[in-house]
Amino acid sequence: MTAALFSADDISISFGGIRAVDGVSFDVQTGEVFSIIGPNGAGKTTIFNLISRIYQPTSGRLAFGGQDITTIPPHRIAGLGIARTFQNIELFTEATLLQNLLIGCHCRSGTGLISQLCFLPRTRREEIRHREKAEEVIAFLNLQRYRQSLIANLPYGVRKIVELGRALCTEPRLLLLDEPSSGLNVPETEEMGFWIDDIRRDLGVTIIMVEHDMNLVRSVSDRVMALNFGKVLALGTAADVQADPEVIRAYIGNAP
Amino acid sequence: MGNPRLVDPARLVQLTVSGASSGCIYGLIALGFVLVYKATEMVNFAQGEIMMLGGFTAYTLIAKAGLNYWLGAGLTVVIIAAFGFLLDLLVLRRLIGQKQFSVVMLTFGLASIFRAVAGMGWGYDPVGFVTPFTNKVVRVGGIVLSETSMSIIVGTVLLCTALYLFFARTRMGLAMQAASQNQLAAYYMGVPVKTVFSLVWAISAGIAAIAAVLLAPVAMVDVNMGLIGMNAFAGAVLGGFGSIPGAVIGGVVVGVVEQMAGYFLPAGFQETSANLVLLAVLIIYPQGLFGTLTRKRV
Amino acid sequence: MRYVVFLLVLLVIPVFAGEFYVGELGAVFIFAVVGIAQMLLTGYTGLISLCHAAFLGLGAYTAAILLAMGVPFLLTIVAAAVVAGLAGTLIGLPTLRMSGLYLAIATLSFGSIIATVLAKWDRVTGGWSGFIVPTPVVLGHALGGPVWLYYMSLAALLFVLWMSLNILRSPIGRAMIAIRDSEISAQSMGIHLSRSKVTAFAISAGMAGLAGAFYAQYVRALTPDAFDLLISIQFITIIFVGGLGSLHGAIIGAVFVRLLPQAIALLRDDLPFGLGRMPGLEPGLFGLVLVLVILVEPGGVYGRWQKIARYLAAFPLSRRSTSTRQRSFTRSERLR
Numbered sequence: 019m020t021a022a023l024f025s026a027d028d029i030s031i032s033f034g035g036i037r038a039v040d041g042v043s044f045d046v047q048t049g050e051v052f053s054i055i056g057p058n059g060a061g062k063t064t065i066f067n068l069i070s071r072i073y074q075p076t077s078g079r080l081a082f083g084g085q086d087i088t089t090i091p092p093h094r095i096a097g098l099g100i101a102r103t104f105q106n107i108e109l110f111t112e113a114t115l116l117q118n119l120l121i122g123c124h125c126r127s128g129t130g131l132i133s134q135l136c137f138l139p140r141t142r143r144e145e146i147r148h149r150e151k152a153e154e155v156i157a158f159l160n161l162q163r164y165r166q167s168l169i170a171n172l173p174y175g176v177r178k179i180v181e182l183g184r185a186l187c188t189e190p191r192l193l194l195l196d197e198p199s200s201g202l203n204v205p206e207t208e209e210m211g212f213w214i215d216d217i218r219r220d221l222g223v224t225i226i227m228v229e230h231d232m233n234l235v236r237s238v239s240d241r242v243m244a245l246n247f248g249k250v251l252a253l254g255t256a257a258d259v260q261a262d263p264e265v266i267r268a269y270i271g272n273a274p
Numbered sequence: 275m276g277n278p279r280l281v282d283p284a285r286l287v288q289l290t291v292s293g294a295s296s297g298c299i300y301g302l303i304a305l306g307f308v309l310v311y312k313a314t315e316m317v318n319f320a321q322g323e324i325m326m327l328g329g330f331t332a333y334t335l336i337a338k339a340g341l342n343y344w345l346g347a348g349l350t351v352v353i354i355a356a357f358g359f360l361l362d363l364l365v366l367r368r369l370i371g372q373k374q375f376s377v378v379m380l381t382f383g384l385a386s387i388f389r390a391v392a393g394m395g396w397g398y399d400p401v402g403f404v405t406p407f408t409n410k411v412v413r414v415g416g417i418v419l420s421e422t423s424m425s426i427i428v429g430t431v432l433l434c435t436a437l438y439l440f441f442a443r444t445r446m447g448l449a450m451q452a453a454s455q456n457q458l459a460a461y462y463m464g465v466p467v468k469t470v471f472s473l474v475w476a477i478s479a480g481i482a483a484i485a486a487v488l489l490a491p492v493a494m495v496d497v498n499m500g501l502i503g504m505n506a507f508a509g510a511v512l513g514g515f516g517s518i519p520g521a522v523i524g525g526v527v528v529g530v531v532e533q534m535a536g537y538f539l540p541a542g543f544q545e546t547s548a549n550l551v552l553l554a555v556l557i558i559y560p561q562g563l564f565g566t567l568t569r570k571r572v
Numbered sequence: 573m574r575y576v577v578f579l580l581v582l583l584v585i586p587v588f589a590g591e592f593y594v595g596e597l598g599a600v601f602i603f604a605v606v607g608i609a610q611m612l613l614t615g616y617t618g619l620i621s622l623c624h625a626a627f628l629g630l631g632a633y634t635a636a637i638l639l640a641m642g643v644p645f646l647l648t649i650v651a652a653a654v655v656a657g658l659a660g661t662l663i664g665l666p667t668l669r670m671s672g673l674y675l676a677i678a679t680l681s682f683g684s685i686i687a688t689v690l691a692k693w694d695r696v697t698g699g700w701s702g703f704i705v706p707t708p709v710v711l712g713h714a715l716g717g718p719v720w721l722y723y724m725s726l727a728a729l730l731f732v733l734w735m736s737l738n739i740l741r742s743p744i745g746r747a748m749i750a751i752r753d754s755e756i757s758a759q760s761m762g763i764h765l766s767r768s769k770v771t772a773f774a775i776s777a778g779m780a781g782l783a784g785a786f787y788a789q790y791v792r793a794l795t796p797d798a799f800d801l802l803i804s805i806q807f808i809t810i811i812f813v814g815g816l817g818s819l820h821g822a823i824i825g826a827v828f829v830r831l832l833p834q835a836i837a838l839l840r841d842d843l844p845f846g847l848g849r850m851p852g853l854e855p856g857l858f859g860l861v862l863v864l865v866i867l868v869e870p871g872g873v874y875g876r877w878q879k880i881a882r883y884l885a886a887f888p889l890s891r892r893s894t895s896t897r898q899r900s901f902t903r904s905e906r907l908r
Contacts, residue, residue, distance in 0.1 A: 070760050096762030110753035112817060113746075121750045125762025127743040131771065134742035135735050141742055148743075188761065317673055368867055374672050375620055376866050379812060382805050383862030390856020398852070497852070504684065511677060542692035549681035549688075556678045557666040 021084065023048040023224050024100075024192055029068060029078030030248075038064045040248035041078070046192070051218055051225045053235045055259070056245035057268055062228040063105060064248075066194050069226075070095050070102050082192065096125040101190035103181045105197045105228075111170045115161060115180055118169060119152040122187025126151075155183045158220075159213065175206045182213060186221070193217065195227040199234050207234055214238045232260070244268070284417045289533045295423035295492070297529020298430035301522035302485035303506035304513065305437075306478035308521040313454040313474040315374065316366060319381040321482055322503020323388035328354045328483030329495035330396045337403035346403075351483045358479025362472040385500065393497045400494035407491055422491040429488050433481065434522055441518075450474055505532070508552035527551075582726060586719045595718030595790070600830040601725035602786050605732045607810040607822035607829075609779035612736060614808070615816040616745065617772040618752030620676040623663065623683030624807045627656040627777040629690055629799030631784020633697055636705040636794055645708035645715070649785040656781020657774045659686075664773030668766045683804055691796040703794040725786050732779050736819055739775070748772050802855060809862050815872025824873045832857060 022045035031039050039061045046052045054062045067073045069080060071092040080088050082098060090098070101122075110118050127148070129141045156162055159179055164172060169180065178198065185193055198214065199207040211234050217223050218238075229235050235242060235256055242259040244251040252262040259265055306321045318324075331353055336346035365384070369377050410421040441447035453460040453470045461467045486495070493499065509528040513520025528548050536544030543550075586594045610624050631652035638648040663682045667675050690697050697703055707716040715724070739745040747768045750758035759765055788794060810829050814821030833854050869876050 072756065072759070091764075092759050093762055093764045096760060102760055104757060108754045108757035110750050110757075112753055113749050117746060117749065121746045121758070121761055121763075124743050124747060124750070129743075131744065134744050135738055135775075137738040137742065144743075145741065184761070317676075365863070365867070372866070372870060375614075375676070376812075376870060378620070378673070378676055379805075379808055380863055380866045382808070383859040383866070386802075386805070386855045386859025387863065390852045390859065393852035393856075504680070507677060508681070511674075515673075542688055546685050546688045549685050552681045553666075553678060553685070556670060556674055 022046060023083060024069075024226070025081045026065070026069075027079040027081070029065075029075045029080065031064060031068060031073055031076050037248050039068065039075075042245070042248070042250055043078075044243055044250070044253065046224060046226055048191075048224055049218065049222060050240040051214065051227060051238050053227045053229055053239040053242045053256075054245060055229060055232070055235060055242060056251070059247075060245040060268075061248040062245060063196055065245075066102060066196050066226075066228060069100065069194060096188045096190075099189070099191035100194065101185035101188040101192075102194035103178075103185055103196055103198065105200060107174075107177050107181055109169045109177055109181055109184070112168065114166050114168055115164050115172070116152060116156075116166060118180060118184050119155055119187045120148055122155075122184040123148040123151055125188050151187060151189070155186050158186070158216075159183045174201055175203075178202060178206075178210070179213070182217075186217070186223075190223055193223050193225045195225060195229075197228055197230065199229060199231045207231055210234065211237050232256075236260075287417050288419065289537055290530055291419050291423055291427075293530035293533030294526050295426040295529070296532070297509070297526035298426050298522070299485050299489050299525070300502065300506040300509040300528050301525025302430060302433070302481055302488075303503055304510035304521035304525045305434075305518060306481050307507065307510045308513070308515060308518060309474055309478045309481075312516060313450060314366075314370075314471050316369075316377045317374075317381065318478070319378060319503070320385040320388060320500075321478065322500030322506065323385040323392075324354065324358065324479050324500075325482040325486045325489075325503070326392060326495070326497065326500040327357070327388055328479075328486035329490055329499060330392055330401075331483070332487050332490060333396070333401050333403050333495050337401070343403075343405055347484075347487045350487060351480050354483035354486075355476040355480035358482075359472050359476035361479070362475035366475070367468065367471070389497050389500065396497075398497055400496035402490060402494045405491045426488045426492070429484065430522065433484060434519070437477075437481075437518065446470075446473070505529075505548040508548040508555075511552055512555055579730075586722050591718050594722045596830065596834060598718060598722040598725040598786075599790050600827055601722075601729040602783050602790060603807075603810065603830050604729050604823045604826035605725075605783035605786075606780050606807050607814065607826040608732055608736050608819060609776040609783070610807045611811050611814075611816075611819065611822040612739065612748070612779070613772055613776035615811050615818070615821070616740070616752060617748040617769065619667075619769060619772060620672070621679045621773075621776070622676055622801065622804050622808070623679040623686065624776075624780050625799045625801070625803035626683040626686035627660060627780035628784045628787060628803070629686065629794075629796070630659050631656045631781030632705075632788040632791075632794055632799070633690065633703065633784075634781070635785035636703055636788045637696065639706045639708060639788075645710050648708075649782060652785035653778045653782040656784060657778030659781075660773040660775075660777020661770055663777075664770040667773075668769055680801065683801060687796050687800045690799065697796070698794070700795060705788045705792050705794060708789070721786065721789050724789075728782060728786055732782065733819065735779075740819075744768070744771060805862075806858065809858055811872075812862060812865050813872055815874035815876075816870075818874050821872050821874040828861075828873070829858070832861070 024046040026042060026044050028041050028043050029039060030037060030041050042061075042065065044052070054065065056062055064073065068075050071087070071090060075088065078088075079086060082100060085098070087095070087098065110121060113121070127144055129138070129144055133141045156165060159182065161179065161183060164176060164180075169177060172180065178201070182195075182198070195214070198210050202210060214225060214227070215238055218225055227239065239256055241254060242256045243253045244259050244262065244265045246268040251264045251268060252259045303321050303325060306324075307318060310316055310318045328350055332346055332350040335341045335349055336343055339346075341349070366377070366380075369380060405422070407421040407425045412419045412421055412424055441451060449460070449465045450470055450473070452463065453465050453467050457467055489499075505528055506525060509525030510521050511524070512527055513522070513524030528551060531551055532544055532547050535547035585597065589597075606624055606628055609627075610621065613619050613621050634655040635648040635652040638651055639645065643651070663679060667678050670678055691699055693699070694701070707714050709715070747758065747763045750761060750763055751765060751768055755765060791798060806829055810825035811822060812825070813828050814823065814825030836854055836857065865872060871878070
C-alpha cells in the first residue's frame with residue numbers, strides 16, 4: 019500500500035461549545051471509495067466542510083497528496099484536485115447545464131483579465147479545451163439531451179448527476195460526495211451507484227462519500243467509517259462496521 | 275462655522291436636543307423599516323414617502339378642513355395605517371417568493387409614484403399647519419428649547435412605550451413576533467400570517483404618519499420630505515436592522531451626529547454625515563451591528 | 573445576420589433623420605452602455621448597485637475637466653473609464669462581505685456621497701452653477717453636433733457590447749454567474765469570490781465611466797443632479813424593464829427609458845385633464861413602469877418576448893402553464 023492520498027489527523031471543530039467533530043483521524047488510499055456513515059448530526063457534512071475549507075478546524079491537520087492543506091484558502095482547494103457535491107444540490111440554477119460544467123473547469127483556467135476581455139487566442143484555445151472537457155463529461159454521464167437546458171428546468175434526479183459532472187470537470191483526484199442518494203428513488207440510487215463505480219474505475223478518482231443508504235454504501239465502498247457525536251465509532255469494511263456493537267447502539271439504542 | 279473654544283455648554287445642549295428631535299423622526303421612520311423587515315424580509319424604501327403622504331393628509335385635514343389638531347392627527351394615522359394595510363394586501367403580497375432585490379426596486383418605484391401623485395394633488399410648494407406647540411419655547415435654566423422639538427421627543431418616547439407593550443403583552447403582538455421568526459411554524463400554530471403581515475404594514479405606515487404629524491411644525495410638508503428616509507436608513511443600520519430599540523437609538527445618534535457635523539465641520543458634511551456614518555458602520559460590521567444575517571448551511 | 577442588417581440600418585439613420593432624433597438616439601446608445609454595465613454587475617453577478625449614476629458622473633466630470641485642461645479627447649475617454657473603474661474598486665472592496673440588502677444600502681450612500689462631493693467641491697466641478705463641457709477637437713476637427721455624437725456613442729456601445737460578449741464566454745463571466753447563483757459552490761469550484769466581485773465592480777464602473785465621457789458631450793453642461801439617486805434608479809429600471817440576465821434586455825431597456833420622456837413630450841397636449849402638463853409626471857411614470865414590470869413580468873420585455881417566441885414555435889399546443897415558474901414561498905434571504 020502506498021502513502022495515503024488524503025489524511026485527517028486528529029481534527030476537531032466546535033460551534034459555540036458543541037464539539038461537532040472531535041478528534042477524528044482517518045486516511046484515504048488512492049483509488050478507494052471511503053464512506054462516512056452515522057446518525058443525523060454526527061458531524062459527517064462538517065467533515066466535508068472542513069476538507070473543502072469552508073470551516074476552519076479548531077485543531078488538527080488535513081493533508082492531501084503529501085501537502086498540508088489546513089490553512090489553504092477555500093477557492094484553491096479545487097485547483098489542488100479536491101471536488102465536492104452538496105447534500106441539497108448547490109448548482110447554478112439560472113445557468114445552462116453546459117455553463118455549469120464549464121464553471122467546473124474554472125479552476126483549470128489561467129488566462130489574464132485583459133486576455134479574457136478581448137478574447138485573445140490564448141483564451142480562445144483555453145475555451146476550446148474547456149468545452150472539450152465538458153463534452154467529455156457530458157458523454158460520460160449521458161447528459162447530451164440536457165446540454166442547453168436551464169438547471170431550473172431539470173428534474174431533481176438529473177440535477178444530482180449534473181452536480182457530479184460539474185465536480186468531474188474540475189479534474190479531481192479526490193471527490194467528496196455528500197449524500198449522493200438523498201432525494202433519489204430506488205432505481206435512481208442504483209444508477210448513482212453505477213456512476214460512482216465508473217468514476218472510480220474508469221477515471222481513477224478516489225472518493226469519500228457521506229451516505230445514509232446502507233445498500234449503496236455496501237455496494238460501492240471499500241472501507242466505512244461510522245461517526246456519532248463527532249467521534250469515530252468504528253472503521254473497517256462495511257460488514258465489520260455494520261456488525262460493530264457501538265454502531266448498532268448509536269442507530270438503534272441500547273438492547274433491552 | 276464654530277470655533278471649538280467658543281462653544282458654550284448651553285449651545286451644546288441646544289444642538290443635542292434639536293439633533294435628538296430630528297433623530298427621533300429618523301428613529302420613527304427607521305422603526306417602520308425594521309418592523310416590516312423583521313416580519314416580511316422586505317425593505318420598504320417608500321417609508322419616507324408614506325410619511326410624506328401622512329404629512330399632506332394631516333395638512334388637508336387640519337389646515338384645509340379646519341379640524342381640531344388632535345382629531346386631525348388621529349384621523350391621519352388611521353387613514354395612513356389603512357393605506358399601508360391596503361398596500362400590502364393589493365401590491366406587496368403578490369411579491370412573496372420573488373427576489374429581495376425585486377422588492378427593493380418595487381418600493382423605489384412606489385416611492386416615485388407617491389411623489390408624483392402628491393405633487394399632482396397638493397402641488398410642489400411646502401405647506402404647513404398650526405399645532406398647539408408652534409412658536410412656543412421651554413426655558414430650562416437659561417437654555418431655550420422649542421416646544422416642537424420637545425413634543426417630538428416626548429411623542430417618540432410615548433409611542434415606543436406603547437409599541438413595546440403591544441409586542442410584549444398583546445396576543446396580536448406576540449403573533450407578529452412569532453410570524454417574523456418562523457412563518458411556517460406560526461402558520462401551523464394558527465397565526466393568520468398574511469393578515470399579520472398586512473397589519474405590520476399598517477402599523478409601520480401608522481408610525482410614519484405619526485412621524486409626519488410630529489415633524490410638520492419643524493420642517494414644512496413638501497413632496498421631497500420623504501428623502502429624509504435615507505437618513506433614517508442610516509439609523510436603522512446603525513441599530514442593527516433587526517432590533518426595535520436599536521432603530522430608535524440609531525436614529526437619534528444619526529440626528530445628533532448630523533447637527534454636530536453641521537456645527538463643527540465644514541459645509542457639506544452635514545448633508546453627508548448620515549451616509550458617512552452608515553458606510554463606516556457597514557465597512558466595520560458588514561452584517562450590521564447586531565447582524566441578523568447568518569451563513570447558509572450546506 | 574439579423575444583427576448585421578440592424579447595424580447597417582443604424583449606420584445610415586443620421587442621413588435621413590432630423591438632428592434632434594439623431595441626438596436622442598445617441599443618448600439611447602449612451603444609456604445602453606450604462607445599462608450593460610449595470611446588467612453585468614446586477615443581472616449577471618447578482619450584486620446590487622444603486623450608484624451607477626455616480627460612476628457615470630465621475631466619468632463625465634473627469635472627461636470634461638480634462639478636456640478643459642486641453643488633454644486629447646481619446647485620452648479623456650480612457651481617463652474617465654479608469655477613474656470610474658477605480659471608484660468601483662473602491663466601493664467594491666469594502667462591500668465584499670456584504671450581501672443583498674446591505675450592499676444596496678452601502679452603494680446608495682456611496683452614490684449620494686459622490687453627488688454631494690460633486691456639488692460642494694465647486695472649485696473643480698463648478699458645483700450647482702454647472703460645468704460647461706468643451707467640444708472635443710480631434711486632428712484639427714471639432715467633433716461637435718449630434719451626428720458626431722451619434723457615431724461616437726454607437727462606437728462606444730459596440731465596443732462595450734463586444735467586451736461584454738467576451739466576458740460572458742470567458743471564465744470571468746461564468747464566475748460572475750456562479751457567484752450570483754451560489755457563492756458557496758462557486759467557491760468550491762475554485763472561484764476567488766472577492767477577486768471576482770471586485771473585478772465585476774471595476775469593469776462595470778469602468779464601462780459606466782466610459783459612457784460618462786460621451787454623456788458629458790450629450791448634456792453639454794454638467795450639474796450634480798444629473799447623477800443622483802433618481803438617475804441610478806433609471807438604470808435599474810433599464811435592466812428590469814429589459815429583463816434581468818440578458819444583454820438584449822439592457823439595450824431594450826435603454827431604448828425604453830430614453831424614449832419614454834420623448835413620448836410624454838409628444839403627447840403632452842393630447843392627454844386628458846392636462847395630465848401631460850403636470851410636473852413630476854415623468855418620474856412617476858418611471859415608478860409605475862418599474863412596479864408593473866416587477867408585478868406582471870419579472871422577466872422583463874426580453875423575457876416576455878422569449879415566451880411569445882416559444883408560444884409561436886409550439887403554436888396550437890401552447891398552454892399558459894408552460895411558462896409558469898416555480899416560486900418558493902418561504903425562502904429566506906437572511907441566510908446567505
